[in-house]
Amino acid sequence: MTLTxxxxxxxHLPVEAMDVVGRRLxxxxxxxxxxxxxxxxxxWQLPGMLFGRVVRxxxxxxxxxxxxxxxxxxxxxxxxxxxxxxxxxxxIVEVASGGLGEAEVPMPVLAGERVRYVGEPIAVIAATSLxxxxxxAELVTVDYEDLPGVYxxxxxxxxxxxxxxxxxxxxxxxxxxxxxxxAGFGEAEEIVEAEYRSQRVEHAYLxxxxxxxxxxxxxxxxxxxxxVIEHAGTIARILNLPMNRVRVIATYMGGGFGGxxxxxxxxxxxxxxxxxxxxxxxxxxxxxSLVASTKRHPFVMRYRTGVKRDGxxxxxxxxxxxxxxxxxxxxxxxxxxxxxxxxxxxxVPNAAITAKAVFTNQxxxxxxxxxxxMQVTLAYEGQMDLVAERLxxxxxxxxxxxxxxxGDLLPTGxxxxxxxxVSDTLRVALAEAGEPPRPSSPGLxxxxxxxxxxxxxxxxRWFRDRASAWMTLEADGTLLIRSGITDLxxxxxxxxxxxxxxxxxxxxxxxSVHIGDSALNPPAGGTYATRxxxxxxxxxxxxxxxxxxxxxxxxxxxxxxxxxDVSFRNGRVGLDEPSAPFLTVPxxxxxxxxxxxxxxxxxxxEAPSASFDPRSGQGSTFPDYTYGxxxxxxxxxxxxxEVRVLRYVACHDVGRAINPLRVEGQVQGGVMQGLGYALxxxxxxxxxxxxxxxxxxxxxxxxxxFPDVEVCLIESGEGKGPxxxxxxxxxxxxxxxxxxAAAVHQAVGLHPLRTPMTPERVLALIxxxxxxxxxxxxxxxxxxxxxQEKT
Amino acid sequence: xxxxxxxxxNTVARxxxxxxxxxxxxxxxDVIAEPSDTLLDVLHDRLGLxxxxxxxxxxxxxxxxxxxxxxxVSACLMLALQAEGRELTTLSGLVxxxxxxxxxxxxxxxxxxxxxxxxxxxCTPGLVLAAYxxxxxxxxxxxxxxxxxxxxxxxxxxxGYTKVVQAVRRYAGSKxxxx
Numbered sequence: 001m002t003l004t005x006x007x008x009x010x011x012h013l014p015v016e017a018m019d020v021v022g023r024r025l026x027x028x029x030x031x032x033x034x035x036x037x038x039x040x041x042x043x044w045q046l047p048g049m050l051f052g053r054v055v056r057x058x059x060x061x062x063x064x065x066x067x068x069x070x071x072x073x074x075x076x077x078x079x080x081x082x083x084x085x086x087x088x089x090x091x092i093v094e095v096a097s098g099g100l101g102e103a104e105v106p107m108p109v110l111a112g113e114r115v116r117y118v119g120e121p122i123a124v125i126a127a128t129s130l131x132x133x134x135x136x137a138e139l140v141t142v143d144y145e146d147l148p149g150v151y152x153x154x155x156x157x158x159x160x161x162x163x164x165x166x167x168x169x170x171x172x173x174x175x176x177x178x179x180x181x182x183a184g185f186g187e188a189e190e191i192v193e194a195e196y197r198s199q200r201v202e203h204a205y206l207x208x209x210x211x212x213x214x215x216x217x218x219x220x221x222x223x224x225x226x227x228v229i230e231h232a233g234t235i236a237r238i239l240n241l242p243m244n245r246v247r248v249i250a251t252y253m254g255g256g257f258g259g260x261x262x263x264x265x266x267x268x269x270x271x272x273x274x275x276x277x278x279x280x281x282x283x284x285x286x287x288x289s290l291v292a293s294t295k296r297h298p299f300v301m302r303y304r305t306g307v308k309r310d311g312x313x314x315x316x317x318x319x320x321x322x323x324x325x326x327x328x329x330x331x332x333x334x335x336x337x338x339x340x341x342x343x344x345x346x347x348v349p350n351a352a353i354t355a356k357a358v359f360t361n362q363x364x365x366x367x368x369x370x371x372x373x374m375q376v377t378l379a380y381e382g383q384m385d386l387v388a389e390r391l392x393x394x395x396x397x398x399x400x401x402x403x404x405x406x407g408d409l410l411p412t413g414x415x416x417x418x419x420x421x422v423s424d425t426l427r428v429a430l431a432e433a434g435e436p437p438r439p440s441s442p443g444l445x446x447x448x449x450x451x452x453x454x455x456x457x458x459x460x461r462w463f464r465d466r467a468s469a470w471m472t473l474e475a476d477g478t479l480l481i482r483s484g485i486t487d488l489x490x491x492x493x494x495x496x497x498x499x500x501x502x503x504x505x506x507x508x509x510x511x512s513v514h515i516g517d518s519a520l521n522p523p524a525g526g527t528y529a530t531r532x533x534x535x536x537x538x539x540x541x542x543x544x545x546x547x548x549x550x551x552x553x554x555x556x557x558x559x560x561x562x563x564x565d566v567s568f569r570n571g572r573v574g575l576d577e578p579s580a581p582f583l584t585v586p587x588x589x590x591x592x593x594x595x596x597x598x599x600x601x602x603x604x605x606e607a608p609s610a611s612f613d614p615r616s617g618q619g620s621t622f623p624d625y626t627y628g629x630x631x632x633x634x635x636x637x638x639x640x641x642e643v644r645v646l647r648y649v650a651c652h653d654v655g656r657a658i659n660p661l662r663v664e665g666q667v668q669g670g671v672m673q674g675l676g677y678a679l680x681x682x683x684x685x686x687x688x689x690x691x692x693x694x695x696x697x698x699x700x701x702x703x704x705x706f707p708d709v710e711v712c713l714i715e716s717g718e719g720k721g722p723x724x725x726x727x728x729x730x731x732x733x734x735x736x737x738x739x740x741a742a743a744v745h746q747a748v749g750l751h752p753l754r755t756p757m758t759p760e761r762v763l764a765l766i767x768x769x770x771x772x773x774x775x776x777x778x779x780x781x782x783x784x785x786x787x788q789e790k791t
Numbered sequence: 792x793x794x795x796x797x798x799x800x801n802t803v804a805r806x807x808x809x810x811x812x813x814x815x816x817x818x819x820x821d822v823i824a825e826p827s828d829t830l831l832d833v834l835h836d837r838l839g840l841x842x843x844x845x846x847x848x849x850x851x852x853x854x855x856x857x858x859x860x861x862x863x864v865s866a867c868l869m870l871a872l873q874a875e876g877r878e879l880t881t882l883s884g885l886v887x888x889x890x891x892x893x894x895x896x897x898x899x900x901x902x903x904x905x906x907x908x909x910x911x912x913x914c915t916p917g918l919v920l921a922a923y924x925x926x927x928x929x930x931x932x933x934x935x936x937x938x939x940x941x942x943x944x945x946x947x948x949x950x951g952y953t954k955v956v957q958a959v960r961r962y963a964g965s966k967x968x969x970x
Contacts, residue, residue, distance in 0.1 A: 026904050033912025034900045036842025036882035040913065043841040131827075206846050206854050206913040206948055254844075254913025255948050286847035489911025489949055661907035668951030669910060695847040701952075703942035708953040 015656050015717035015724060019569060020502040024661040027494035027508065029252060029487065041210035041225035041251040042283045049212070050079050052265070052272050052282035053133035055123035055140045056292055057115040060361040060688025061149030061162070064113055064142065069123060071139040077132030079276045081140070083123045084112025087271060088240040094262075094328050098463055101614040102172035102332035102357070105165050107364075109238055109267045115144065116164055116326035117363050118690055119292035126272040126280050149361035151688050153300060153321045156358045164326055164359035171324050171357040172332040174339045176617040178411040184315025184350030188306025192386040196301040196379040197754045198737070200323070200683045201676075202290060202692075203368055204700050207254020209264035209293060210283040213273035219519070220274060221247045225254070227261045227486050228526035229518040234263065235270045246270070250516030256488030257673070258367030261528045262294055262329050290698060291690045295683055296368035297322040297334055297357075301379035307387050311401040313349070316411075318342040320355040320376065322365070329366035331357035337456065338372035340621045343411055344380035345422045345454035346402040351411040353617070361688045367528060369673065370733045373455045378755060381451040381738035385745055395450045395742065396426060404454070413618040419718035421653040422452055422627035428712050429651040433631040437646050445636040445766075446646075449742030451735035452629045456622035457530035457727025458607060458720070465607040467535035468522035469543040471500060472600040473551075475593070477571070477585035479506045481513040481543075484524035485536045490729055491662045492532045496540040498658055499722055503544035505568035506585060522602055530727030533658065534623065535605060537722040543603035550601060554592050555583055624720045626731035628652035630671070632739040636747045641763030643679055643744060650735075651712035655719025655726035667732040668709040674736025676701045679756050811871055815840070816884025824871050831855045831866035834881060842882040842916040846946075853945030856917030857881050863921045863944075882916035885923060899923050899962045908958035910949035917945045922959040932963045 015022075032038040069081040084090050091106040111122045123140050127133035148162040155161055156169040163169060185191060211224030220241065222232075229248040236246040253260060265282040272280040284293070299322050306315035320338050324331035339355035355372075368374075388398040403423050408416050430450070437446040459465045470482040481500060487493045497511045515521060524536045552566040555573045559566075559581055567576035574582030583591070592599050610620030633647035650667050657663040680699035684691040692698050719726030737755050744762060745751040749769040754761060806826045813820050815838060822837050834843040834857065843866050846854030850865040857866050858880035880888065885897040899919055902908075909915045925933055925941040933941070938959045939952070947955060 024907065026907070029912070030904055030907070030909060033909055033915055034903050034919070035896055036916040038912055039841055040844070042845065043835075045836070131825075204946075204948055205911070206844075206852055206946060207911070208845065253911060255911045257948070283845065286849065286852075489913075491910070662910075665907055665910050665950055665954060668953045669949040670951075672951030673948065695849050695851045700946050700948065702944075702946060703939040703952045703956065706952075708956070709951050 015715045018502055020498055020508065021658050021723055022656065022660065025498060025508060025659055027491065027497060029491065029494055038252055040207055040254050041223065044212045044223055044281070046212065046214055046279035049279040049281055050126040050128060050272065050276060051130040051133050052269055052280045053125045053137050054121045054268055055125065055137045057111060057118060057120040057122055059115060059144050059146060060118050061147045062115045062144035063147060064111060064115055064122065065145050066143045067122060068141040072125060072136035075127070075132055075136040075139065077128040078125060078136045079128065079278065080126045080272055081123060081136060082110070082271055082275060084108060084110040086275070087238060089238050092234060092238070094330070096328060096330045097172070097332040097336055100612065102328065103167045105167060105171065105328050107327040117361055118688060119363055120326065121268065124268045124272055126276055149688050151360055151362065151685070153323050153358045153360060156360050164361055169359045171328055171359060172335060174336050174355040174614065176339045176353040176411050177351060178413060179350030181315050181317060181350045181352040185306045187314045189309045190387070190390050191304060191306045192383055192390060193304045194382060194386060194753060196303065196382055198299045198375045198378060199755055200298045200365065200685070201296045201368070201681045202683050202698060203257040203259030203293070204698065205255025205257055205259060208284045208286055208289050209260065211265045211269050212279055212281045213269035214279035215273060215277060219245050219247050220270060221249065222266055222270060223249045223251060224266055225260055226250050226264070226266065227256045227488055227528055229484060229486060229516055230526060231263050231266055232518045235266055238267055239270060239274055247519040250486040253488040256527070257369045258371065258528060259293055260488065261367040261526060264293065286695045287693055290683070290692055290695065292363060294329055294364050294366035297324065297331065297365040297372065297375065299338070299375040301376060303379045303383050305383045305387060307391070309391060311387060311391055311393050311398040313346055313402050315350040316343055316348040318353045318379065322355065322357050322372065323360050323362070324357040325360060325362045325364035327364045329364045331365065334367065334372035336372070336460070338376050340412065341373035341454060341456065342376050342380065344377065345404055345452050345627055346380070347404050347408055348411055353411065362685050369670065370455070370730050371529065374730070374734045377451060377453050377734045377738045378741060381735065382741060382751055382753070385742050385751055396430065399426060399452055412621050414620050418624055418720065419716040420627060421714055421716050422454070422629065424714055425627060425629040425651040425653055426450065426452060428714065429629040429631045429649045432651070432710060432712055433633065433647060433649045437633040437635065439635070443638050445638060445747040447634055447743040447745065447747030449632045449634070449739040449744070449746060450629065451738035451742055452627070453731060453734035454625045454627055455731035455734045456625050458534045458623035459529050459531055460612065460622055461608065461610040461620045462612055464609040465525060465531065465535060466604055467524040467539040468602060468604040469496065469524070469536060469539040470522045470600070470602040471543045471547050473547065473585065473589050475586065475589055477506070477589060478510040478512065479504060481511060481540065482521045483513065483515050483536055483540070484518065484521040485532055486516045486527045488527055490666060491659065492527055495533055495537055495658050499537055499540045500544045503541065503568070504548055505570055505572065507571060530730045533725055533727055534721040535607065537725065538605040539603055541722040542605050543601050546603050547601040550597065551588055551592060551599065554595060554597055555588055558583060558591055624726065626652060626654065626726040626728060628731055628735060630735040630739040632743045634740065634743040634747060636744065636762060638766060641759035641766060643740065643757060643762055645675065645706050648707060649710045649712065650732065651714065652728060652731060653714040653716045653726065654728050655721060656715050656717055656724045657713055658725055660713065663713060663728055664711045666728050667711045670732025671709045671736055672701050672706060674733040675706050675740070677755060678737035678740040682756055809872065811875055813871070813874055813879060814877070815879045816881060817887060826870070826872060828871045829867055830857070830869040830871045830874050833871040834866055840881045840883065844913060844916070853917040853921065854914050856920050856945060858920055858924060861924060861927065863924050880920070882919060885919065898965065902958040902962040906954045906958040906961060908950060908954040914945060914947045918942060918947060918955055921945050926959070926963045926966060932967045935960065
């Protein structure tokens with residue numbers, strides 16, 4: 001949609017137009033994808049290639065008494081069956097927060113003594129055919145001695161609970177605090193308190209985990225679907241190899257969403273290829289992926305909010321507990337993001353926030369689009385809705401009274417350095433949504449929900465993040481970009497091309513980008529934390545600008561004009577006037593060559609660094625945030641509790657849309673994934689035993705389930721990414737569940753406190769609301785302090 | 792003991808491999824396959840048709856969609872031998888069914904490009920083939936509801952379907968010609 005001055009203040013209207021950036025362009029990857037010719041990780045075969053299989057634990061908590069692999073080794077075609085004893089260094093210690101306070105808990109590559117979740121790898125097999133590998137896997141005999149386990153965070157935190165790891169069930173306990181919370185609550189005229197719970201969900205990228213490992217010129221090489229080629233170092237450690245003897249090549253992924261941020265097949269194919277000295281391919285079955293791949297953390301979020309009668313927040317308490325599953329993975333960082341974003345886009349003078357990651361005997365949880373900052377939206381927006389209801393204010397009013405602004409301090413004590421247009425996103429989204437829905441028949445209830453968010457992009461500043469890009473102008477005027485960036489489908493590589501095309505005036509078709517190779521590309525860091533446009537986009541901008549600066553004096557000399565007047569546009573180098581003499585790019589490259597001026601540049605962008613003090617809960621966290629508002633209209637069947645989404649509008653300030661076509665796609669996809677999370681998706685595990693075993697049982701939204709997602713973009717031009725862009729990959733999923741919950745609240749009269757909002761739960765809410773209307777006091781699970789004091 | 796097994800060059804004892812004749816994208820292929828090989832195995836691994844992709848093995852996700860005598864089917868749910876004597880079309884064969892002479896892609900694929908109806912691209916071949924078969928069957932412009940109903944067997948986790956539906960509508964509209 002085009003934003004007009006009657007909805008948005010003129011200073012927030014789109015940033016000035018550019019030649020290439022900001023245009024709805026189709027890139028190289030789109031063409032290959034739509035032709036079906038892009039080779040993904042599983043589309044790779046080598047001579048003599050073996051097929052790998054992981055043998056996984058069948059019980060959630062046990063001592064491994066013995067593993068018998070003799071029969072498996074005897075299956076014709078089996079080249080190797082490896083167990084813990086065969087792993088040179090059978091321990092991965094992930095210190096995800098960089099050592100700011102989590103317990104250092106090792107995860108074995110293959111479990112040798114103890115099993116901690118159903119699906120934990122205990123052996124790996126390579127065979128000449130997948131059938132032989134499967135047959136061998138069936139013949140691996142494991143003798144377990146069952147041990148007591150813990151299957152939810154409440155049980156895990158009880159005193160005397162069975163320990164998942166000897167160091168205890170709490171992996172990390174973050175604290176962020178500011179002001180005087182007791183005084184803030186004393187000052188409050190109303191206090192709203194509620195407990196929100198979210199579920200475990202699956203990334204469900206359409207491309208299952210896959211890769212091929214082989215030895216190339218003495219280097220163990222993995223061609224794998226991964227967001228992070230830097231795992232090469234971890235793989236080297238596992239095999240006791242020098243780090244420069246392991247190379248990881250990331251394929252273009254068929255979706256990642258954080259699920260390919262931790263290693264998936266890598267350690268297993270690496271081990272098998274190293275032992276057999278043959279290429280080994282592994283593709284996880286979908287059913288295996290459902291059981292054993294990392295998931296999104298279920299959260300328990302206990303919130304307490306104090307407000308003045310006009311809606312102004314005086315105090316804010318949040319106690320967040322995330323279920324980490326059996327091993328750390330990235331949980332410390334996920335829970336940190338939850339803590340840092342626990343107050344949403346609101347000004348909170350007095351805050352006390354804690355966020356724990358707790359071990360249970362279930363599949364590990366780790367990165368998933370939104371990364372902790374997403375789950376808390378249900379809670380902080382739920383609090384705002386409960387406050388609005390209590391005070392008789394509209395959803396918009398109570399939010400407007402509390403939005404943060406540029407220059408405000410967050411509870412961590414850090415300053416918001418860039419424009420905050422969350423209020424504009426709210427007004428734009430509401431204007432776009434128009435008239436609220438009305439029930440189309442007496443058996444239906446309707447409601448409109450609004451939810452806003454503040455979600456980060458970029459790694460926390462204490463990681464001293466950096467990304468490099470290497471650009472070369474070839475003799476024929478084409479441009480070669482090399483970057484260690486990985487592309488999970490969001491156009492990560494394409495955006496670098498668009499930025500370079502803008503700066504150097506080289507047509508997009510004349511740009512080739514080589515990515516994701518730990519040996520041949522300059523390091524860019526992984527594609528996670530919505531960091532690549534910010535980091536590698538800035539690196540690409542810097543490289544292109546430096547390359548231009550390197551070539552401009554040559555052009556100036558040849559054209560006899562001032563260096564400052566040399567412009568690079570549409571393949572012409574010279575004065576930016578149609579009739580002025582100019583050089584073509586090949587002519588300029590030839591002139592540079594004759595003068596010994598290099599046409600290649602390697603540049604590194606370094607994000608500003610700062611520190612955080614985990615004891616005081618004060619310091620610097622994320623580089624910047626993306627803000628947005630979503631509006632959802634729903635219709636609910638009174639009899640079945642089924643929620644039908646009628647309308648969905650999403651508005652974000654993206655700073656500057658490098659390619660609006662892809663930005664819209666990111667927002668639409670994020671919303672759809674969020675709708676699945678809000679309403680249909682759940683990985684069910686009962687007493688440690690997975691119940692969601694088939695893809696048919698896991699309800700990923702289909703084309704028929706939800707309406708079009710209408711996207712409104714605001715371009716404030718104030719992001720910290722290249723040319724003022726902000727990251728959008730993760731922020732787009734943030735407000736969805738909260739918007740649906742708010743719409744259900746408006747329709748039913750009570751606020752849903754759990755996701756997914758299944759028909760059963762919504763029906764129970766309807767019954768509770770009807771009961772509440774009949775018998776006073778039987779209200780929502782949420783209660784207010786004042787109410788409690790009265791009874 | 793060595794972790795390396797013995798007799799690794801042998802194959803598992805099983806039914807005899809058989810010779811199959813498959814007609815794919817207008818070309819006849821003779822392939823040797825196991826009776827248990829799925830159509831997906833043979834198309835992807837033997838014939839090198841990378842656009843026919845394993846996504847779930849349950850017939851739920853649609854990434855292995857091919858046209859069997861013009862109708863979309865999940866290649867993971869069929870044995871290769873069941874496709875003998877039938878006409879198979881995968882995405883790379885679509886251009887021959889309606890593209891301009893010498894064109895790189897079918898007009899429906901061009902509509903996907905123009906609308907930006909993809910991101911990771913893994914589900915795209917299946918979506919395009921399912922949409923193509925719908926438009927052929929309807930013979931005119933399918934309604935949004937019909938499009939969404941037809942695509943229900945092709946999951947997309949990236950786009951949210953909005954642009955996919957727009958692309959199909961655009962194609963059907965251009966095919967039906969000006970009103």
